[in-house]
Amino acid sequence: MAERHLEIEQKYDAAADFVLPELDGLPGVASAGEPEVHELHASYFDTADLRLAAHGITLRRRRGGTDAGWHLKMPAGTDSKQEMRAPLGRPLVVPARLAGLVAAYTRGAELRPVATLETRRTVVRLLAADGAELAEVADDLVTGCGPDAEPERWREIEVELKGGTPELLKAAGKRLRKVGAKKGKSSSKLGRLLGEAVVPAQAAAARAAARSRIAAATSNGKGPGITTGEVVLAYLAEQVEAIATYDPKARLEEEDAVHKMRVAVRRTRSALRSYRPVLDAERTVPLGPELRWLAAVLGEVRDLEVLRMRFAEAPAFVVEDLEKREKAAYRRMNASLREPRYFKLLDELDRLILDPPLAGAADRKARKELPLLVTRAWDRMAKDYASIKSADDPDVARHETRKAAKRARYAAELAVPVLGVAAKRVVKDAKRIQEVLGGYQDGVIAMEHLGTAAKRTKVPAEAFALGVLYGKEQCEALAARDHLSTTWSQTLGPSF
Incomplete structure (x- = not known):
């Protein structure tokens, strides 16, 4: 299993003569640690048409620093990325676990090196009064080389939260901007390097x-x-x-x-x-x-x-x-x-x-057509529900009614942005029918599983415990089944 954690950081562009300001006194920060210098070498992997970069995803193998290895970063919200890590392994072989996590984007295309970055990183750790690390400020001098391109050099500052608060991240950014730093042009070094080569x-x-x-x-x-x-x-x-x-x-x-x-x-x-x-x-x-x-x-x-x-x-x-x-x-x-x-x-x-x-x-106009289509889905559910009483196998009819209830619910759900409250009511009613039937179905499946388990055990205490569970599931399933008609009588159906 790949190691993973949520990365919350902000990036800032800085001129060559930028001087990092004093960083103590920020929210919760009692002191700043001594600067630490690391030499980092990273190879970035993507498909030939840069599918990962197009979705804001980066996959790299990095040597140097305190976290050498493979890093996969996927967007997880504003200023946040879900990062998965794996050991260094072989230079050109992406760990299978990480490759699998991006398979929905690569879809069988080969992952290969598309860029390299050499970074001289100076790290300052922001510490609380008890010595706990709140954030890490990294001053990076970067040399990047993409496919068929001259090397590009730039400087950027990264502020990454560790144990600190969003207020700390905001205050640190304000202090950096006050002395000349600017909000980063890209959320990743690779994105900045590749620029227009990345097509959304x-x-x-x-x-x-x-x-x-x-x-x-x-x-x-x-x-x-x-x-x-x-x-x-x-x-x-x-x-x-x-x-x-x-x-x-x-x-x-x-x-x-x-x-x-x-x-x-x-x-x-x-x-x-x-x-x-x-x-x-x-x-x-x-x-x-x-x-x-x-x-x-x-x-x-x-x-x-x-x-x-x-x-x-x-x-x-x-x-x-x-x-x-x-x-x-x-x-x-x-x-x-x-x-x-x-x-x-x-x-x-x-x-x-x-x-x-x-x-x-x-x-056709949505306000006129959607009510007809939602009503049609509801009527199909109503027809299936009506068939339960006369069905040769009522359980099969209940299952079909449950599926029809889902379809009616989703059909109305689609229409909510246009039809508003009237569609929401249909969603609510169909969901209630679905959940009652779901409670019955879940109980039936649970009883089948318990019955199979009971046949495998020869320990009386285990058999007794399974029997108690079976009885509980049976009572809940029958209660859900018997509650169906009451629930149905409380639904209003479409009224557009």
Whole structure:
């Protein structure tokens, strides 16, 4: 497992004759340590077309200093990056763990050296009264060499928080600017070196533009001018971006990351189904099976994760078995996320935003068309719900109703920016139906697992504990099932 931590820093450009000011007296700072000088050599890796740099990601192998090794930095918010580290290893072989974390961006393309940086770094540590390190100020003299370019030299100052507060970061920047430093031109040394060679990712730019268009139009009261196609594309753009964002988090097994990535996949698939009149089926229908496959890949991990949390107080052998199966499921998931099939799906999703296959309903006014499409999704759910009483297998009908409730929820969720409160109410009602049915379904799955576990144990105390858990799950499942009709009677349905 690669070492990781959250890096919070700000960069400033400085002239050659810049003099670092006194740094004590800043919020919480009692003293500044003696300057430490390090000679750093870094090789940066990217694809030939600089895909990582286009997304603000840097991958380097650095020698010298106190943190020699491989460093992968990915954006994590304003002035923040999630940094993963790995040992130095071999000079030209990117550690597999780090390469996997950027696979959603490289998509099988080779990672190779694209630039080198030589840095003479002078570090001053800002200390609290008890000696704890609050921040690190690095004065860097940099010589960079990119592909087919003359060496470039510059000076920059980095202020990185360690144990200090955001107020300290702000005050340090103010003091640096007061003596001549300027806010950095780029958030990374590599970005500054490569400059115009880095072309912003087209798909990411298209996603941002789609969201901005809807946000600006609705906030300025111009909602009536928005087309249905624009609203659908903005929603899809948000989900496609979420898939890429949660990909590395899921690989790192961050809490709830697999769940959120899976939800984004389901929302995408649901939107393509509910809004078929808006998008050309020739392009969108083939995406359905691929999105279903990806949801299943993520679902294996998520289902085991839910069971593990649900059975936290179960006998040790049950918990240990679930933990072992969950780890194996993560390995299978990571293998699937390295497949060309996954990369092709990501390419197609990007193309969906860059070159949208708009159909007839796309040009219609959103305020008129969206109510019809949301109502259609709700009516499908209502039809499935009505079938439960007469179904040969009510559990199958309940499962279909749950899936239809999700589709109705997501269809209304997409329409919220334009339809406002009325769509929010549909989201709330559909979610309530989904959750009641989900409670029943989760209980049924839990009982099946407990029944299997009971057959494997020969210890009476363990069998008794499993029986108690089974009874609890059965009661909760039946209560959820019986509560469905009450919940349904409390829903209002669409009223646009």
